[in-house]
Amino acid sequence: MDTQREAYKIEAYELLAELETSLLELEQSPDDTALVDRVFRAMHTIKGSGAMFGFDEIAAFTHDVETVFDRVRDGRIPVTTHLVNLALLARDHIKGLLDGGAEAEANDPDKGAGILAGFRALLSPDDASMPDETDPLSNPAPAAPASPTPVREQMFRIQFTPYDDLFRNGTNPLALIDELAGLGPCRVIGYTDRLPEPALFDPESCYLHWEILLTTGRGIDAIKDVFIFAEDACDLAIEPIDEPETEDRPSPRLGEILVARGDVAPEAVETALHRQKRLGELLVESRTVSPEQVGAALAEQAFVQETRQRREQQSSSGSVRVAAEKLDALVNLVGELVTVQARLSQKATADRDPELLAITEVVERLTAELRDHVLSVRMLPIETAFAKLRRLVRDLSGELGKRIQLHTEGGETELDKTVIEQLNDPLVHILRNSIDHGIETPEKRGAAGKSEQGTIRIHAEHSGANVLIHIQDDGAGIDPQQIRRKAIEKGLLSPEADKSDKELLQMIFLPGFSTAGAVTSVSGRGVGMDVVKRSLETLRGSIDLTSRKGRGTAITLKLPLTLAIIDGLLVELGDEKFVLPLAAIESCVELTRKHVADAHGRNILNIRGQIVPYLPLRERFGIEGTPPAIEQVVINQLDGQQVGIVVDRVIGEHQIVIKTMNTLYKDVQEISGATILGDGSVALILDVQKLLHELDDAAVAA
Amino acid sequence: MPIESRTLDHGRTVFVRGALSIWEAADTWRTLLPLLSSPDPLTVDLSEVESCDGAGLQIICQIARAAGLPDAAITLGPPSPSVTAALVRAGLVLEPFSNRAQET
Structure with a gap:
């Protein structure tokens, strides 16, 4: 029975997500009978199956909601914003009951009663006095049970x-x-x-x-x-x-x-x-x-x-439901296999045994195929993250008295499940900012010659091994001079500093920076974009922002497709090996003693006429010993600028299975993880963004 | 009173209100039949029908059929949401309503 109750909960969560989407669409198209049917069916199934599997609170609560939607189906109750509001509240309440069980209801008994009173007020006296033939507790509705066994149609x-x-x-x-x-x-x-x-x-x-x-x-x-x-x-x-x-x-x-x-x-x-x-x-x-x-x-x-x-x-679209933990375990096993396969390749190459080499090649090919398939299983369409934003835009814009339309494109673009889960908070943060500070009130928009309804567009697309998410609004935009004033006020910028508009815009990513005139319940507490940027960097992603005063703001998020296995460049410093993620690497150049002497002690290099700063990693990590006569500079692209990392030797490209570090290392900012190499040794994965930010900060200080 | 007949500027208009079910069917039809058979212009307003069952749908089908005759001077007003919903549930496509849907 417990398995069936779990199956019901999983199905109910899916139905609630579908219900939310349908209700938001219904608000836009109140005459769409197919949408009304969809809402009714979702409520009907939640109620019927709930009663069947012992979720009596949910079944009883949903009963009245379903009755109202039955009247909506008959055309006796019109679809209004009030009805949609009530239905969304009911949906949230059912979700609360599912999350917390009956205890949640006991903690807040008035909430459900208040929502139900709202629904009952919509029913006519005739309806209210109707005998309750469909009492879900005594007579479960004939909805399809949430059986985990598929039935033949x-x-x-x-x-x-x-x-x-x-x-x-x-x-x-x-x-x-x-x-x-x-x-x-x-x-x-x-x-x-x-x-x-x-x-x-x-x-x-x-x-x-x-x-x-x-x-x-x-x-x-x-x-x-x-x-x-x-x-x-x-x-x-x-x-x-x-x-x-x-x-x-x-x-x-x-x-x-x-x-x-x-x-x-x-x-x-x-x-x-x-x-x-x-x-x-x-x-x-x-x-x-x-x-x-x-x-x-x-x-x-x-x-x-x-x-x-x-x-x-x-x-x-796959009819097998697999627990996320099982998929994670599978990815881990594939990671182990990739590591073992690397060891096998190393051994075969060292032994120069033709038969072993032939077998190793086949194992290598099969491992790569298996890895791609397993990773693709964890991919989810980004629409799952977008769906939550529609509700956010609707509720917040209503709360703030603004009219905002949300357009989403590219919802089918797939990303690793873990990335999508961690992307939710940054997206919510960005949208809250856009709704609260970006889009103006209808009056202000009218006065500025804009349509009263503001628009936020979100567009996702693939770009190589990354996914780009563009978020664009047609609001008031960000005034670089306001940022300048605020930065000076907060002591983040000296009044004499000469900064371009683009550089000033980047300052909103500094910790504690907020241009909001007033602190609202929505945003403007000064814990905004820096948190967003940090979250994205944790995902090995980046954020770019452009804005035009009076015209709007455009934000682009760049995210890796997966967090489990990456392509990396293996480098050596003394006896230690490190991995640099390949995604940001542009090229490698040599660094001779002459180059160092020519730069007069400054860590800069002239590459095809461009002055490129670099970070000597040996120095940074305090690795003892003498560096080789010719070192290697790995050139990375960071926020549109080239920056180098100096290492002793570049070993080559490797498939890197990322292992998370023990919490002991949680404060070591420059290391994002570790990996096990073919010979069984461990290499640390460098967080290039963080390393090079240090370089940036040092340059600013200089 | 579920059915009311009034003479307005452009001819007679029949308003059908409230429920249109097996309970009202006989009375409603008794009022409608002579009007549908008359050559005088007639408008049937179904915009205030609050509920409709199979018997009610049959009456609506008869009105639609009469309105579709070549020499008919019968006009059907816009149906109420209840009527539209009942027609959809019963899988009935009636010419005067479907024409109106195409026009809009």
Whole structure:
């Protein structure tokens, strides 16, 4: 049961995420009935499965919310911002209950009651006094249980032809159709051909009849159960129309469907096919079938195709749920394998055994393939991070009385799961800044000749081994002179200092720097962009900012695709080996004693006319011994500038499996991790950004 | 009162209000039938229908059918959200409504 409860929780979290997205879309498109259905279905499943697996608090709470959305489906309650607000609060409350269990509810019993009171106020007195037939605690809703076992879906054609006394028996055919819709995706085709002339029409007799195409994993018995109280008042034919095992066949053609439905003889189809017009037109012209029959057959054809496409998507998007910890363990094992493979390569090269070398090459190729596949399994679309931002923009802009639209592009761009998880806070920080300080109030925007609604665009794209995320707003922008004043005020800049606008903008990344005029609950506490920058550097990423006063701000985040295995350059200093991440390296040049003498003691180098500062690592780490006569300078690109790191020797490129360091080393800023080399020795991975910042700071001080 | 018939400048208008279900079907149809059969211009306003079941849908189908006849002088006003939702649930596509959807 515990496993099932866990499965329910996982599914409920997914449903809540989907619910949030649907509600935000619904607010933009209140007339979209498909969105209302999606919200209703999510609530229905959360409630039904919740009751089934003992989450009684959740089931009871969701019941009233679901009732309101049922009325919305009927068109009795309109979709308003108030309703969406309430539904979002309800969603948060359900999430709280899932996170903290019943104790959370006990801690804050009024919160849920307050939300429910809001929903009940939307119901009319008739609704409120309705008998509670669907009490989730006594009668769980017929929602699909959160079973971890996948069920086999099947398509059915249901021909439902009520007798004329169906209404008088107290049966509402729409309720039966709704129940069918609860079993799975369906297409309903209503027929009016039995309606008599007005003079002969008895309004209490049923003339309508239906054909319903349904895909469900609940089996034919579940469909029969829907009609259990109406079977004496209708003709009912339920036929499976598409077996899963026949899916490699092409979709049935129109003629095949009409013949299978008994609407037309095979010979009539053959005769029609010999002529040149479209089959449907020909059969209608020859009065073999009615236009309605052709329409229904075409609808069936489309439904079969759609269902197959959906199944294909489901199977290709992976139907196996694997715990994140298992994936992490797999990545670790692959890391070990890469290390062992490096040792094997080293041994084979040293022994010069042709047979061993041949085997090593194969192992090397297979390890690389395995590594790529395992890493790709951990990749998630960045949309998962974007989805949370939509709610943030909506809630914050409402709170601040601003009108802001969020556009996202490139949500399908994939990044390592760990990177996405750690990216969330920096993104939230940037957006909060943009909403609070960037985008102006509608009045100010109007006065500045801008549209009253501000826009924030987020665009993600691949760029080599990195992902770039551009965040752009059309707000007030940042005034470099205001930064200058603030920096002088805080003692971060001397009044005489000559700084370009670009350099001044970079100062907002300094710790404790904030240009906010007022501290608000949203941002402006002076713990902003420096934290963002530090978080990104922890991810081995970087941040770039440009801004134009009155026009807006653009921020670009550069992130590595993965944090587990990187390409690195192995270098040597005395007996010690270090790794420099390859992503930022531009080139390597030699440093002779003559170069050092020519620079008159300053750590600079002239590379093709460019003056490049460098950091002698031997000196920095206090490594004893004499450096070689010709040292190597590894040139890195940092914030658009070239800077060098001097090492004794460059060994070469290596696949580096990153191992985190013991907490003992947490204060050693310049080291971001360690790796095990082929010979079993350990090499420290240098954090080039931090190392070179020191160089920058030293240069500024000088 | 679920159904009200008024003569306005451009002819007679019938307002159908509240529930349109099996309980109101007979009365509603009794009022509508002579009007639908008459050659005089008629507008049927369904914008205030609050709920609609299968029987209600049949009446709406009859009105739509009458409005679709070649010489008909019957106009259907915009349907209420309840009517639209019921038509969608029942998989019914009625010509006067679908034309209006295309126009907008």
